[in-house]
Each structure stands twice: as structure tokens, then as C-alpha cells.
Amino acid sequence: MKTTKLLLIYILIYLPITINGQIKKIGTPLIKNYNRIEYKGGTQNWDIDQDKNGNMYFANNTGLIQFDGSTWKKYKAKKTDEMKCLKVDPTGKVYVGYYNEFGYFKANSKGKLEYFSLSSLLNKKEHSKMDVVWKIHLYKDEVIFQSFHSIYIYKNNKLKIINAPKKFQFSFISNGRLYIQDIFSGIMEYHDGKLTYLKGTNALNNTEVWGVIEIQKNKILISTLDRGIFTLSNNQVIPWNTQANTFIKKNGSLGCILYKNKYIVINSVLDGIIVCDLNGNIIQHINRSKGLQNNTALSLFIDNSNNLWLGLDNGITYVNENSLLTYLDFNYNLGTVYSSVIHKGNLYVATNQGVFYHPWNTDFKADSFKLVEGTTTIAWNIQIMNGELICASNKGALVILDGKLIKNLDPTGYLKFEPIPKHPGFYIGANYNGFSIFEKTNTGIKLRNKVKGFNKSSIVFEIDNNYIWLKKDEFIYKISLENNLRKTQIIKTYTQFSESNPGIGSLQKINNKIYFQTNNIFYTYSKIQNTFIEDQAITNLFKSIPKINQLIEDSNGNLWYNNNNSMGVLMKAGNKYRHISSPLSNLTENLVTNYMSINTIDSKNTFIGLTDGLAHYDSTIENITPLKPKALIRSFSFPGDTIHLGNGQNKEEEYELPYSSNQVKFTFSSPSYENLENLEFSYQLEGFEENWSVWSNSTVKEYTNLKEGNYKMKVRVKNNSGIESDEASIAFRVYPPWYRHSLAYLLYLLMAAGCVHYIRFRIRMKIRKNKHFETLEQRRLYLEKETKIKQEQYELEKEIEKLENEKLQIKILSKDKELVNNTLQVVKKNKILNGIIQKLKDINTGSFDETTKAQFAKLNRSITKEVNTDKSWKDLEKHLKNVHFDFLKKLKEKHPTISSREMDLATYLLMNMSTKEIAEFMNISTGGVELARYRLRKKLELNQKENLIGYLMSIK
Template identity: 55%
Template sequence: MSFVESRISKIYIVFAFFYSIIGISQIKNTGLPDIANFKRTDYRAGTQNWCIGQDKNGTMYFANNDGLLQFDGSSWRTHRLPNRAAIRSLKIIGDKIFVGGYNEFGYFEPNSKGRLTYTSLALQVNENHRSQIDLVWKIHEIKGKVIFQSFEKNYIYDGKQLRQAEAPNRFQFSFEVNGALIFQDMINGLLRYDEGQFTTLPNTQALNGTEVWGIIALSPNRWLIATIDEGLFLYENQQLTHWDTEADSFMRKNSCLGGEIIQKNFIVLNSVLDGMIICDKNGKIIQHINRKKGVQNNTVLSSFVDNKNNLWLGLDNGIAFINESSPFTYFGSSYDLSTVYASAVFDGYLYVATNQGLFCHKWNKPFQEDSFNLIPGTTGQAWNIQVVEGQLFCGHNRGLLQIEGNKVVKNLNPNGYWGIKKIPGTDGFYVGSNYQGFAIFRKQGRNWSFVNNIEGMNKSANTFEVDGNTVWLKKDNLVYRMKLSSDFKKFSSVKTYENLAKDKKGIGSMQRLDGKIFFQTGNKFYTYAFDLDGFTPEKHYTALFRNLPSARYVQQDKLGNIWYVFNESMGLLQKKPDGSYQSNVSGLSNLTGFLVNDYFSINAIDQNDILIGLTEGLAHFDSNLPGTENKRPKAFIRTFSNPEDTLQVANLKGKIAYEIPYRSNKVKFVFSSPLYDNLENVEYSYMLKGFDEKWSHWTNMSVKEYTNLREGDYEMLVKVRNAYGVLSEPSAFTFTVSPPWYRHWLAYILYLSLAVLSIYLIRRRVRLQIRRNKYFETIEQRKIYLEKEARIRQEQYELEKEIERLQNEKLKIKILSKDKELVNNSLQVVKKNKVLNGIIHKMREIDTETLDEAAKFQLTKLNKSIIKEVNADKSWNDLEKHIRNVHFDFLKRLKDIHPDITPRELDLSTYLLMNMSTKEIAEIMNISGGGVELARYRLRKKLNLAKKENLTGYLMRI
């Protein structure tokens, strides 16, 4: 770097630093700041808000008709006075919030649980005089004392006791000015109060006929006095004069309700009829914000400048937040602008191309707050507005329009146009991109003319570049390289490219940077090489974009700054004097979601005036104004609650050891952060140590609940990310969930004692049980032995009985066998006797006369011998006797079943049971065979047998 360049760089740095210091106390006079309105339905309290304050944590408080409103950026709370009166004044001193209302004043202070509790100081006033307190309109702190001002008295509180000071006549309002307390007396004018004494300020009696609503110190000896109906006055060197300025004229017309100093060099003035104004110390109006400009109500009862130099307005109906610290202001619907596609400043006018037409407005400082004017003949879609060689052209749906002043002087071609670009190296020839392709225009002197349409391409877009005789077109994720013929009547060749490199699919953007055309995809930049008919990587811009979000559109303004679009947001690489770039992403996040898709419009007039097209108007960006976006936000755990208790953690002093019972192990956390700009983009991340293993995902939800926590120590960590992506330090709160009674350490001691006692008792019982078991085992063994012995004896007895039975059966069998044998022998004897009888019968048939005496004698002797044998035989009686002995049991059972059976039938039954044949039975019973069958038939009748039932079978079953 040369010596001259070094000196210039140092001078620029010094100038930039000096300008940044000035910029800190700068109210933008171009466009309107971002405004957020809070309606009564949002904060759920009264309509009017009379006073505003902010505590050390950044929490906002409002004196509301329903009580004290508290807003922490996440939620609203209302704290009411005991008599439910409206609060008209408030003053935050340390941890106390002093408030005053009708016949009531006192302070809210966090208790041991962080909840705001109210202490009434009005109770120290004599009970008979409390109804005379009236409205407490102002609260001041002077020399460690808090002064509550009503119309009749001052109530002075030193932290312990309350004393009273009567008004000389009747007070109106009071004000703190350079450490002094100034009262307006209705007769004596302005009074200085010091240690209980009132001193009249000279030449202020002229204010007696009006109400003073504000006194603002412009310097130690120069005060601005705002009255409700007489306008603005200056009190300087003990002289009271009208402040004859724009601000005074405005307030005379709209009635002033006081004001504030903002950014040290500007004054906020509230009005009854037309919102509020911000003027400089010379009374020149810099900003005017009313209902038309975005505030929901035109009556501003109070105003307050917070710790970030942003402005809060307490309205007659609602609350408004005005982001005065932002480098952005806006031209929106209040300026009659809609979607903006392009803008340009030319000949003292700001021209804006919108979807409704081309609008213009005087470009001067301060910017006049009136609407843009539609240029006649431009109603409809205006795509572009550009200055070409000292002349202004509008690419419009109706054609390429030449603009001079506030009118259309010529339509060069009625086709719809996106814009025009010069063909380098030619004598005034230009290429225009229109709805049907491309056309040629020529400039001769100051005259423009349409030449011809270019054949060979019927596609077009607003993204095109001209490089020599080559026209480049980016459309539908493709790049077209079109070579113009020498007569400019056609494209002699058209080639399409889908990729910039083999490993890089698609084409993200095409742009001209430092006069050269570049192609980009995935933040990798390429240039076209004609000798290779392909694209080669470029290192400088690739390195510049290496750590930036993936850009889908890149544009360089005339100051050398590079703007890019990613997702729905935009970023800036601001060029420094040494040629390097400074990245700015977070500062532009205000515009996220409001950029016009595929029609990115940047108009950098200078570093202080950069215009950006939006879907709802035009944004004005002053890149030299330091915003608050890079300041680290603060995260708070606002409340911690469980089913039994609630802690306002943000209000607690220092760390506390907090323990909750196990039955209340369901907890809820509410987070907050005093971030009031872009509330919808504030996000939280949290982690409960002891439960969560990692931080949660970022979320807009400011509430988190945990259920069924186990006993133990926990630490809740929360951090916040503002709308610009800047993170806070984690905020922490520790607590302990005590164990249930059955898991308490005393319970474990009891469990151990019970376990030891149980072991002792069990051991003792086991020993007794062992002894008892041994005893019972002995008894049992003895019993088993006796039972076994008895069983053996029984078995022995049964065995003996069985032996006896078997022997009896064997004996019976033997007897039966003998009886059977006897029966058989008896039957043989019977047969023998029968044979002998037959012989006797035959011998009787012998004729003895023919025999000799000896033969006759022998025959007679033989006959007598046979008869003797037959008569002496008792086999038949023995047979019947033995048959009855053998079948005694059978005969007994048969007799029991059939008592009327005869002995003869019993004998027959016995013979049948013995399975004797009819012939045998006939022989034994000495009857014929027919007699046997008849006896069988009668026996069946006697036994009541069915025809088919077998008689012998029946007898065997008995």
C-alpha cells in the first residue's frame, strides 16, 4: 500500500469513527421506523397508559387505568392497587416501583418469592385526611427522598416515615430538571422546591393561564416548556419566550402532553390530536408519527426512552413501541407504496417501480412525509427503473418508457420490458429484454429509437448480461450463451449450460462483479473460458463467500458493496477503503421474509442512503448508523412454578437454595428477554441439567414444563437468540426435588434398622424353626416308623388272611373237587344200580321152571345178592348232601332273591348251575326228559325271566 493510500485509509477510519459517534445520537429523517402496537386485548387491562418506566432488568412498566402493567418481552401482568384505582404515575427506584393513583400511593417490591407485593404509604396519612389526597400525578426522587405530588400537597417519604408539605396555592404538575424539582403553581407560576422551601422562578407567571405538561432541559440554563394549549416556550436567563419553530406550530395546533429527550440531541413531543413528533434542538421536525403512519391512536399520554434508545408511547388506547435505534426505516402503505421491484434517484426525485405503477417523490433531507405520486400513464406492473447515460427509463408491462420529471415522454416499444444494457464497443447500441425475447435500441445524441427484435430466442428474464457480442441469459436454472450476428438482427448461435462443473449440479446465479461476469452455485464462483467453452473456478469471490450462507442471488452496488440473498434473508459484504470486505448478516435480519422473490432490488445512493425493495414498500438503510443488533441480549427465567408455589425468579436477589417436595415434582418455567423489536423472531433454547442431556432446539415458545422429576439437584439453563442471531449468556436457576418419604435418608436409616432387626428376628425364628423342625422331624419319623410298622403288620395280617383265604379257597376247591368227584362217583353208582335193577328185571323174566334146582338156587341167590346190593347203596342221599354243601352260598343267595322257590326247584337250579344235561338231571331227579323241560319252564316263570334271557346265565350271575 502506498503512502497516499495509507493516509487516505487512516483519514477514512478517523472520519468513520467520528461519524459513528455522531450517528449514535441520530434520528433518521427518511422513512418511518418500525412500529409495534400493543392493544388492550394484548395486555388485558385498561385503555389509558399515563406513565412508563423500565427496571434494571429491562422489564417495562406502565401506569394503567387498571393498575401497574408489567411487560418482559414475553408476557403481560397486571398488579392492582388495594382500592383498584387507576395508576397515574410511577417511578422505579432500585427494586421498588413507586406508584400513585386516586387517594392512594405506595410502592411495589419483590417479596422473598420474587412476587411484587404492594405497600401502601397512604395508610400513614391520617385516616380523616386520606380522602383528600386526590390524584397523585407525579413521583420524584430528590436527595434520597421520594416525593408524591398531588394537587394540594407533597407527600415526602424518606424510606421510613412520611411527612406532608402543603402547596402554596394549588399545584398543577411537577418536573425534575437538572436535579432540581420544579412545580407549576396556579397563581405564582413555576416554583423551585428545595428542602421544603419554594422559590418562585422569575417571569413564569405568564404560564398561569395554561397547563404545563413538560419541562425539558436543552442545556443547564435553557429549558423547553411544553403547555397543553399555548404551545412551546423557552426559559433562558430567567426569561420566558415562545419557541417559534415547526415544533411549536405543530403543538399549538394539536395540544402538547409533554415529552422526553431522546439520543441527547432530539426531543420527543406528545400531542392530543396528531400522534407525536421528534424534532431537533432547533425545533425542526425530524419525524412525525401518527395513526396514519402506523400508531393505533393519535393521543399520546406519555412517552419513554428505554435503555436501547427506543421509544415507548403510552396512548389513550393502547401502547406503541417505536424502534428508533434501528438503521432501518420504511416507506410503506402510509406512503401509498405496494410491492417495490426497483428504485432510482434522478434529478432530485426518487422513482419507485411497483406492481401498481411508477411512483416518484422529491428526494431531499429531511424527507417530506407525504405520499408518493403515481406518474400518469404508468399504471400497471413496473419491473425496472434505471438511469442510462443521463436519461431515465422504466421497464414496464406497457413497454420501455422514457421518463422525464413526473411524466412519460416516450414509449420506445409497446412490448413488456425488464430492462436494457449497452453493447460494449458499439456506437450507442443497446439490448433490451422483453416478454418475447430481446430487441435492439439505439441512442443518437439524446434521441432513442427502437431498431429491431432479435431472432433466435423467444425466452427472456430480468437476469441477463451483455459481454461484447455475447448475450448471457439466466433462466429456469439454466444459462444461455447467445452470440449476436454482425447486424444485430439475430442470434447466430445459442448454447445452453446446465452445470458449471461436473461435480456442481445446477446454476445458482449470474452477476457482474467489478465489471466482470461471474457464475455461482453453492457459493463457488466461476468464469467462462471461451477457449475451453466451459467454466473455470474463481478463487477470490469463492474465498469471500466460503463461510457465508448459500447464496441464491448476488448483486454489487455502485459503492462496491456486495449484497446476496439466502433463503428469505439477505446479507451484505461492505467494502472497506483497503478493498477488503466486512460481513453483515445479522443487521439485515429485520427484512427476513419481506424481500421480493426473484426481484432483488438494491439502490445504494451513498453509505447513508441505501434503498431496498420489499413486498410491502421500500426500506431505507443507513449503513453508518450503529444498530443494537450486535449487542448481546439478556435471558431471564421469569417464573418457576410447581403445584404448591410460584417464584418470580427474575426479581429474586442473588442465588437461593430452593427445594420442592416430591409430590410437587411437576415444574414449569417461563422465560423472557427484554427484546422488544422483532418479538416474533426472538427464540429460546434451554437445558435442565440432571434431566436433559443437551440443549433444546431453538423455539419461540417461552414456556417449558417438566413432569415426574426424580429427586435430586437440578439446574435450569436458558439462553436467548435475538432477531439478528446474537446469543445471550445462559441464565441459571438451581433447585432440588426432595425425595419421597420412603426414599428419604431417614427412611433409609429406618430401612437399615428394620433390615437388621428383621435379620435378627429371622435368624432367631430360623433357629427356632430348625429346632421345631428337628422335633417334628423326629415325631414324623416316629410316626412314619409306627405307620410303617402298622402297615407291615396290616400287610402281614392281610397276607395271613390272604393265605388263610387261599388256603380256605384251596380247601374249598379241594372239597368241591372231592364233592365233584363224589357226585361223579354217586352218578356212577346210580348208573350201576340202574344197571343192576335192569339185570334184576331181566332175571325175573327167566323161566325158573326150566332150570334145575341147582341153577334155580344159584339164580335166586344171585338175585337176592343183587337186590341186597341195590338196597344197601346210599349214594343218592350222599349225592344230594354233597351238592347242597358245594353250592350252599348260591342256594342261599337264590333263596334270598326268590323266597318262594321250592326245594325241588333249588335242586334243579343247582343241577343247571353245574351244567348237567337234561338226561343227567332226569336220571338224578328220577324223572323223564319232558319232566325236566317242564320243571325248567316252571323255574323260569318263578324267576320272572324274559323269553330271550338264558336261565343258566342268570343263575351263574347270582
């Protein structure tokens, strides 16, 4: 029961310490320096803070500097540049202090930090008293700005001022309490708007206090610039007589912070920083010789992964203090390490420059490894054989004791040694020309013989009870020796272990059994079956691990592996293994290719060979660093604008882009500062890409000529342990061009509907019109037909009329002719009657009786009356003029000089009267008619070939 209680007390006391981690005494943590060229700022960095997204902020003497793991950005206030202090609140506001100015930076609608002055709230008198604002504190619901003259308390958009009793120096928050030093009056505590003196602190008057931390209840540690470190307890200030105080008295202090509640980090003026425990014992000292770029540390900050950031007098430094790894590099006189081992109280290291050693039970300090004289060459391996320390080197098989070279067993170059099963006291060594056999003797190990029949060399070989297995290039050699170990008996070469799994991977011994590996599938060799058999149990251990290149089992049974991406270990716990990879991820770029060196001394001490020294790993320290990295989309750019993300904005928006801005650019980052070089990003633009991109170190991606639509940019990050982050995403929409906008399509639809309606209307109108035109056409055709019929009827009538006229003309002509004939008959009759009358006149009436005389006279009168009353000629002439009026008119118009006599002749000719008839009619001779015709032709200007009657007919 008592044992159980003690165990419980131990767990309650020490478990939190284990979980919180420890500061390691061996080696130096990984240090990453950023110079002013990288962050594009001034030299001095006075203050450091971090926001909830992991972005780092630095108060630089040229302004505010922000670092997101990928990109450095600088922001300036309007009136001044030289920043002295900053503090980031939970909303992302960055409060800043300058000379005669203080305020805050806040992300605008585009995510870019903009400066807002708070000192502008002061009146001119108060502003004129203000000097340099050195410290800013977020205290409860107030923001405290501290200058030498006053403290300015910002709350609810109002400023309250408390003036210094004499002169403020600096102020500090520790364990929720705010302390302020008045350099002439002592240290005070601020509470509820009032300052209360801490008794006994006036002993530090006229001394600059640069750090105040509460290390125990009612015990405060105070570091000063030039008088060392003090503690305040029970109202007494006393020197802190420790190693840390001795260091600070010599080098000065510019501040201190409490680390993991059990360590103190103190920055110095002259010699970097120290890490000590709460008793003042120095555990680590990091200065320029250990990798800092400057020995004056102006500011300290512990980030959200419990790693240190140092604001130096010239530059910024990141210290991976929370890592389980520390390094013994060139500062410890070490080069490329191929092997290490502890022998008789010394740690020996085989390097490319020879064998170095260091006492194991003393502190590891810079330049503390010493060269074993006579070993200056490439030392490939160092191991213990039968209690002796043997080094396989380029000079041969070297025996070393107590840091000295004792002898060289064989000057041939050697790579590795192994004991031979079934042959106690015998060892085989792989040299540059094959193998050699060494034998244990009373005077120590000696070379016995060279093995004949095999001349290939490799450091990768293992021995079981039956064979020597050697891996060389892409081959595995199975070698059996004769029983006297002087000559090879059988040599067989393999290029694969299974037809379904071609290739050769690694050769290793696990639990004293030889395993062969390809593509993380492990095999053992069966001599009985003369074949390789898969070992499912070991294979399952590596099922979810990336393809390995090498595997080594350490002295504790842990399985260490490396691959192209990283290094990891399966820590053995009983019959099970626990996979650890993230703490070892920083070793990726520093591992020695094809020469994996693991030296596990105990659970607290494992040394890993690197290209630049050793890495020290303590497996008992639990690392609380989040295993999963965090991906951030830092900016979203498109023509004309840039959206800065992760500067305190909480609201997720869907951004809307016009089609003219369909060229977008994204930048990514991950605040995994301990592993920046090995981070890889993958992205997918949902709506444009179907698959995620391949992993790459690129932190920028650009897309051009995106079509309209909804998009979602997704980004994830992976560290070199293969651990992926959650997705970071941003949604945006590219609007279509105006002619493809939904309103445009609605307009097109309306226009189409209008067009359809119009077309239908036009078709209907056309149909109507066609019907109308058809009706009109039918009417026209009808009318035309009717007209045609009428025309034809008219023409027929005209034809009839013409025929009738012609008939009438013919009839008239006939009548005319008849009339002429009658007239001629009448004329003839009249001539006859005149002749009778003349003859009657010749009759002598004297012989007649009266009656006869009377009858004769009566007859004569009657005949004379008949002749005189006959007007046939005149009627004929009148008739002819009436009938041929148009002809005579046209003839007269065409030939005005024509006479009436000639017109009568033309009429007679037109009537087709004969010359004789004309002569009788005109009462002329036929010769006179011919003469009259000649004169008429002349009058009508007709030539001889023209027909007179035809011409007259044409006039008609």
C-alpha cells in the same frame, strides 16, 4: 499542524454525535401499535417505565400493566384501579400513584408483584387532604410522590410532607434537578427538603406546564398545554419561536423529553408527536396518518435501546426510533417496490402500481410521491441507459423524463436492460419472450431487433465479453450471440457448478466480474478450461453467513444479500468488507421475494424495495443497540404453584419440587422489542434432554412425568440476524416419591440389613433348632428305636411270655389233663377200693381168727380211710376253677343264665376232654354228656353251624 488540530476538534465534537445516532429526516420509523384488546387494560396510559430486566410498565387507567416482550400482565392495588404514574427503582420496586392512594409493587417469594400501600402511613387528616398522585420521582435517596395538594417524601420507611403554596400542577426531573409547578405561584426547584422559586416563572401562572427539560446549561425548555413552548434563561421566560412551537400552539402539548441529548420529543394533544432538534426544527412528525393508532400522546418514554414508547389516550405504541431504517410506505402512495433510481433531481420508484417520483432535495412528507401518468401497470425495473430513464414494465420499455412518460420503445413486457460489452451503444433487454436489442441513435434509444433462437425470460441475467448468463428456475443458461446480435449462436444449460456442490444458487456481478453461487460457494467461469472455478476470496467473505438466496452489488461496491432468515450487507471499506445484519433484521418479513431492490445513492442514502414501499438506510449512522438479544425465563409453573421470574429478584435459587409436582411449564421472553416477530427460542432441560431444541417462535415449553433428579432449564434466543443470546437458566430438583426417597432407601437398607440380620438369626436359630430337632430327632429315633427295641423286646417277651404262657397253658392243660387223669385214676382207685370194701364186707370174718380178723378189720379200716381221706376230686374242681377263672368270668358275664354245672361242662370242653372223660368226670353217661352239650349250645344261643368249642375258645 493546523489541519490536524481542526480534524481533532471535529472528532471531539462530532464523533459523540455520530455514536449516539441521529434522527432521520427521510421516512418514518417502524411503528408497532398495541391496542387494549392485546394488553387487556383500559384505554389511557399515563406513564411508562422500564426495569433493569427490560420489562416495560404502563400506568393504565385499569391498573399496572407489565410487558416482557411475550406476555402482558396486569396488577391491581387493593383500593383503586386508575393509575396515574409509576417509577421503577433499581431493586425492581414499582412505585405507583392513584387517586387518594400511593405505594409500591414488590415481588413476593414467588416472584409475583404484590402491592404495599405507603399512603397508609398518613394519619386521617393528612389522608383526607390527599388527591390524585400525578408524578413520582426517584430523587437521590428519596421517592417523591406529587399530588395537587402536597408532595410526599418517602425515605427510610417514613413519610415527610410538604404542602403546596397554593396548588401544585406537575413535577419534572431533568439533568438531576427536580422542578415542581405551583399553578398560581410559578415553578420551584426541590432541594434538600425545601422548595425554591425560579425567578421569572410566575409568567406561566394559570397555565398547565406539562414538560420541563434542561436543553443547555442554564437554559430550560418549558412546554405548556395551551400556550406553546417557552424557554427559561437568565430569569426570563420567553416564547420559543420555532417550528416546534408553532406546531404545539396549534395542537397543544402533553409533555416532552430529551432524546440522545440533542433531540426533543414532544407529545401533542391533537396530532401525535414531533421530534425536533435543539433549535426547534421539526425532523419527524409521527401521527395517525403515519401509523399511530391515536393522535393524543399522554406519555413518552425512552427505553434502554433508545427507542420510544408512547402511552396514548387509546393504546400503547412502540416507535423503533433508534433503528437505522425508516420507511416510506402506503402513507407515501407506494405499493410493492421492485426498483428505484435518481434521475435529474427526482427519485423514481418502480412499483406494482406503476412508476412514482418525488423531488430528491425536498422533504419527504406523507402523500408526497406522484404517479407518472401512463405507467399504471407493474413496473419491474427502472434504470438509466445512456442518460435516459427507461422503465421495464408490463406495458413495455417506457422512456420517462421529468415525471412524464415520453414514449414506449416496445409494447412487449420487459424485465431488465443491460449494456452489451464490445458493442458500444447497444443494449439488451430481457422481455417476456426472450431478448431484444436496443440501439443508441441521434434521437435516443430505439428498438433494433428481437433475438431469435431463445424465448425464455428472467430478470436475473448478466453479460460479460463472451456470453449472456441467465438464471431461470434451477438452471443457468450460457448464451452466445452472433456478431450481428440478431440470433443466438450457442445455448448451454447447467444444473450445477461442481459435482461436490450440486444445485444452482444465485447469479451476480461483483467488481464487473460475473460470479455463480451455490451454498455460499462462489465460482467464476473459465472459457479456456470450459469449467467453473471456485473463487476462494469471495467464498471466504460469506463463510460465516447463513446460506444466501440473492446477492446485489450496489454503486458503492457494497454487497447486499438476503436469505430465508434476514437481510444483510458487506460494507466495503477499501479492500475489506464489514458485515452488518442486525440493523436490517426488521426487513425480513417485508422483502420482495426474488426481486431484491437496492438503490445506493451515497453512503447516507440507500433505498431498499419492500412489499409495502421503501426502506431508507443511512450507513453513516452508528447503531448503539446491543447486537446480542437477551433471553429471560419469565415463569416456572408446576401443579399448585407458579414462580414468576425477572420481577426484580436477584437471588438465584434451586427450587425443590415434590414428586407429585413433576409436571413443569416454562414461559420465555426477550425484551428485544424492535424485533419481537422474528425472535426464535431454543431450550434444553439439562438432566432430561441431551441436545438443544430446534429454533422456534414458541415461548412456552411443558414437561410431564419427570423422574426424580436435578434439572436445569436453559433458554437462549436468536434474532433473525442469527445472533444468539447468552443462556438464561433456572435449576430445580424433583424429589423422588416417598418410597424412592433417600431416607426411604436408607430405611430400605436398614430394613434389608434387619432382614439379613433377621434371616441370619432365623437361619442360625433354625440351624440351632434343626440341630436341636436333629438331636431330638436322633433322641426320638434313638428312643423310638429304643422303644421299638423295647417294644420288640417287650413283644418278644410277651411272645416269650405268651409262648411260655401257651407252654404253661399247655403244660397246665397237660397237668390239668394229667391231674384229671390222675384224679380219674384216683377215682377209679377209689371205686376199686370201694369195690374192695364192698367185697370185704361180703367176706365172712367169722372164720377168721382174731388175729386175722384184727388184720382184716385193720385192712378194711385202712382202705376205708384211704377212700375217705382222698380229696382229689375236690382239689381237681378247685384247680379247674382257679385255672379257668377268667374264662368262667367272661362266660358268666356274656351268658348270665348259665348254671355252674354247664360252666363245668364248658370248662371240660375247653380242656378238649372227650365225651367219655367228661361222662366219667361228671359221673353221667355219655348220652347225658351229649344232652348236656345240646343244652349248653342252646343256652349259648349257637346255631347248628357254629362250633361250640371254637366259640368257647373265642371267649377265652
